[in-house]
Amino acid sequence: MGAYLRPLTLAEALSALASTAYTVLAGGTDFYPVRSGQAISEPVLDITAIAALRGIRDAGAQWRIGATTTWTDIVRANLPAQFRGLQSAAGQIGGVQIQNTGTMAGNICNASPAADGIPALMALDAQVELASSAGLRTVALTDFVLGSRKTARHANELLTAFLIPKRDAARSSFLKLGNRRYLVISIAMVAAVIEVDASGQVRHAAIAVGSCSAVAKRLHALEQKLIGQPALPALSDLVEPGDLLALTPIDDLRGTGVYRRDAALTLVKRAIEEALHE
Secondary structure, eight states: OOOEEOOSSHHHHHHHHHHSOOEEESSOTTTTGGGTTSOOOSOEEEOTTOGGGOOEEEOSSEEEEETTOBHHHHHHSOOOGGGHHHHHHHTTSSOHHHHHHOBHHHHHHHTOTTOTHHHHHHHTTOEEEEEETTEEEEEEHHHHEEETTEESOOTTOEEEEEEEEOOTTEEEEEEEEOSSSSSSOOSEEEEEEEEEOTTSBEEEEEEEEESSSSSOEEOHHHHHHHTTSBOSGGGGGGOOGGGGTTOOOOOBTTBOHHHHHHHHHHHHHHHHHHHHHO
16 A cells, blocks of 8 residues: 555645645545555545644635535535525535535545536636645636546645635525436536626626536626626526537436537526525
8 A cells, every 4th residue: 555644734734745746635535436446556645634624714805615624514504695506516415424524625626527516616706725835826716627537736736725705695506417316426517606786687697517518617608698687587588508509518328418408408597597596
């Protein structure tokens, strides 16, 4: 077995990454299943004992969510309406045992095209904070996830937190299509964040679709179409098939590309309606 290190401080973890290309373990719900029946030969850096990396904090103009915050932590947190979509996604990731152990950083750094956390965080305009022995940098989540199992994290860096700008008047939703609700890989999923101004018009809109491309996609053209419109149930009627042209769904065992695109169109409309209702 390769070296195993479980530091208690962030400084210790960053010092280790500066000298060795560790595989970072942040919960293990992805790490262990893919190595089932195999000896673990690579060096492992387990960050789950670093207390500073877990928790949700009001940081003024933004919310700060630590890397090892679990999905159960998100479900149970007392958060404003802009987080309802993320909390809904958190409650549908695997089963309760997975939610108790799986972490936000692990889900995002694993970078599966079907990672439920990614579209929910993208719709919140989340940035990731990356730390190394040289210092800190922040990257928009839309630029951090580069492809299937690929991210912009350097080998000497650790994802330490997610930074989410406050939108006090925003409401959000998350919808997922699978063969069943839990313990299933998504066929398609949509997260929506809608902010309404005092006159009842849409001031901000963010729509993200997952499982329909190698990377979850924001539908920027549709978002611009929604801004300035009355925040009424008929808002979803503005959604057209052409608004989803950025998606590149594939055929696989769970569904065809044509089915995924059609499902995504329906989910986008419903997600907008649900966000308004919230």
